[in-house]
Amino acid sequence: MRRIAPLAGVLALLLSAAAQAADPHLARNLAATCANCHGTDGRSAGGMAVLAGEPKDKLLASLTAFRSGDKPATIMHQISKGYTDEQLDLIAGYFAAIKPAGGAK
């Protein structure tokens, strides 16, 4: 715990900021909840839609259409309802910035 002490001031600053700002990795963490099915960082291992490198607008449009029921789905209409607008926006932005090909690291 001692090594955290010098950072206490920084922590206080971070904690007082908005939830999003408190964790710069929120988008990454939320996007990781999709990876079970869509592959690590959205690089599908096959049989599921590739999300990595897709344009943000397109991803966000899909997600919101799943959520509203406009886009038919087996499961995504149920899952997308679990995320807020801001969360879907962060997820779409994260995947759009990933290179679709290349190693996982």
Place this chain on the structure above:
Amino acid sequence: MSQHTDFGRRGFIQGALGVSAMAALYGCAGAGKGKGHVVVVGGGFGGATVAKYISMWSNGGIKVTLVERNAAFVSCPISNLVLAGEKQLSDITIGYEGLAKYGIKVVQDEVVAVDADKRVVRLAKGGDLAYDRLVLSPGVDFMYDTLPGLNSAAAQQDILHAWKAGPQTVALRRQLEAMPDGGVYALTIPKAPYRCPPGPYERACMVAHYFKTKKPKSKVLVLDANDEIVSKKGLFTKVFNEQYKGIIEYRPQSELRDVDAKNRTAILEFDKVKADVLNVVPAQRAGDIAAKSGLKLVNGRWVEIDWLTMGSTSTPNIHVLGDAIFPAPTMPKSGHMANQHAKLAAAAIVNLQAGLPPSDAPLVMNTCYSFVDAKNVIHVASVHAYDPATKLVQPVKGAGGVSAAPNELEGQFGLAWAKNIWADMLT
């Protein structure tokens, strides 16, 4: 002094040498920003995922050692298809080589004790591993003490659980193959919570599918300790009554009291049921290493954790994932959920090792696909978000649900889910 282990004094002096050797090896004696050494126990859905994601998200800054007793990962998901003869064990077995590219050191051994004060784990083959943080994802162990007739190695050789995939899966498949047509396969289900709520009903369907196509005079008898089908009730009820009419007989409120292993007989409160193949899924609790290392348990069975970090509520620097934890409301014990726990923990650990607070808004979600025959599948899904008021992840209202009916498209997604989650853990 440690209350957590039975390490002897001498063992500890040797252990201390091992610790400094380890620290020198990893250059992590004093953990700095995003640094340190994490030991992960168990290379299943939770453990393999957390090892990979800590390495990946810390850019290799945090050294990770994964200790797994088995040589390869064998998946419980899809194992019911192996029982039905639709898949082979090799289809659900994956090695740990893929983790090497993340810099993860995989040690094939068993962790036999944890010293939380000294931050050291002891390995069965000898030697200790020092950690800055320890992650336990050991899955479940069975409460055989509740079934005296099954509480011996000999009885357990004949009456199988096949609730951990591997040799038991193959052995149960052999029993089913050897059973003459016209025989009875009986499956007992413990009271919830247990590993994989829909799993037993999927198994009943897949064995019934095998019988229907290969041994049409045979029967599946489901003896369920619960008051009703625990997961996807409407869908499974319909499949049992229509697709497998005359094959599956479902009996709720039929708790197993004991087993007469020699006679393959399930002993219930008011009844005895003799089967040709008796498959007992015993009651479960957190895997031994999590249950017996002094961590605070709920109901003496499951580890209590803090939902911002997956950290034990009683013991610093130890995080617990997967089936071993006391779950949040409506949260299933599933491989999918263990993988999500792992990412929550990885994000928290990477932050903590860099001196930053964990995210205050973690979110996890679940999907479980169940096969009702070789092609048709039904799902259940849910999303769970952290609620500061209760300090738990709570199901998000209005989200989640089940399939409308068994369908082939989800049959394809069920297999693709497995392929992707295995890759998300191991490659």
